[in-house]
Amino acid sequence: MSTFSARLIAWQQQHGRHGLPWQIADGYKVWLSEIMLQQTQVTTVLDYYPRFLTKFPTIFDLAAAPLDDVLALWSGLGYYTRARNLHKCAQAVVSQYDGQFPADPALVAELPGIGRSTAAAITAFSYGTRAAILDGNVKRVLTRWAGIEGYPGVKAVENKLWDLANALLPPTDPTGGIEAYTQGLMDLGATVCTPKKPTCLTCPMNTDCQARLSNRQTELPTPKPKRAVPEKSTVMLIIRNDAGQILLEKRPPSGIWGGLWSLPEVESTLTATDLVAQKLGLNIELDPALPDFVHVFTHYKLTITPQPAYAMAGIAAQESGAQWFSIKDALAAGIPTPIRKILSKV
Structure with missing residues (x-):
């Protein structure tokens, strides 16, 4: 255990990832990258990171921006709660800390959308704070190296991993060891100790990795128990007017695609005309439906029936949250990926 951090730091300095645009001691830029990298590939x-910084070069710019602008720029990254929390967090840092993230990970973890591991990464990279991270890649590295049984999502197993992560931290080092160590854990999990086909021969921990010594790399971490994936279905209305515009409506601020613009939804084409008349004040005529497609969320599958329609009369009520968009403007707005796919084919 005493050599773990030293081996990892030496490996990272020689073989780790360097030159990434967010590898800079700037709390705002580090935080932005950490939120974007959650459940998203480097x-x-x-692609998104430089565009975001061009639009919002400082945390003050992000805090002052309308949420719609943030969601529009985030569109396509998925997990939109991250974008809403990003906006809230920027406002909190500006109002509570004058635009500077605190160096204490406990304080950072209290901010919207930031958990214990992300707070540790932000403060380690920004200020050299000695704190342990435990994201998905790190859980895999530590689970295999220490031979820890059980699904890491179970609280008891996670607590054991946190204890190990804290015990393995390098000693306080003014030369920047915690930054290389933290980056090394991320790099090792992303490039060597991968979920499938880990390259153990190039791993700096291969001499005492319990998974390798017992030939159980494919068994650890213990997989999440499988369960049936719920399935849902919806009809999405592609309503066009004489000007060729598309009707979109703002979704509620919470829940799936919260705060994004989306196509009006109904349970069935049989109820579509009546519901649209009641809710939006429009008389519509349905055209032939487009082929169904399936969008997979984390917890369920959604079968979408895209249903083209023509608005014959009426004006969409403003209080309904609906608005007409040109196709170009709709694609530039904050819309979910499935809606972007549908509109791209219109």
């Missing part, structure tokens, strides 16, 4: 973030 290659994807490398």
Whole structure:
């Protein structure tokens, strides 16, 4: 255990990832990257990250921006709660800390959308704070190295991993060891100790990794218990007017796609015309439906029936939250990925 951090730091300095645009001691830029990288690949973030900074170069710019602008720029990254919390967090840092993230991870973890591990990463990279991280990659590395049984999502197993993560931290080092150590854990999990086909021969921990010594790399971490994935279905109305515009409505601020613009939904085409007349004040005529497609969320599958329709008369009531968009403007707005796919084909 005493050599774990030293081996990892030496490996990271020679073989780890360097030159990423967020590898800078700037709390705002580090925080932005950490939120984007949650459940998102580095290659994807490398595309969104510079565009976000161009639009919102400082945390003050982000805090002052309308939420719709933030959601529009986030569109396509998914998990939109991250974007809403990003906006709330920026406002909190500006109002509570004058635009500077605190160096104490406990204080950072109290901010919207930031958990214990993310807070540790932000403060380690920004201020050299000695704090343990435990994201998905790190859980896999530590589970295999220490031979820890049980699904890491179970609280008792997670607590054991937190104890280990804290015990393995390098000693306080003014030369920046915690930054290399923290980055090393991330790099090791992302490039060597991968979920499938880990390259154990190049791993700096291969001499005492319990999973490798017992040939159980494919068994650890213990997989999440399988359960049936619920299935849901919906009809999404592609309502066009004489000007060729598309009707979108703002979704509620919480829940799936909260705060985004989306197509009006009904349970069935049989009820579509009546519901649209009641809710939006429009008389519509349905065209032939487009082929169904399935969008998979974390917890369920959604079968979407795209239903084109023509608005014959009426004006969408403003209080309904509906608004007409040109196709170009709709694609530039904050819309979910499935809606973008539908509109791209219109």
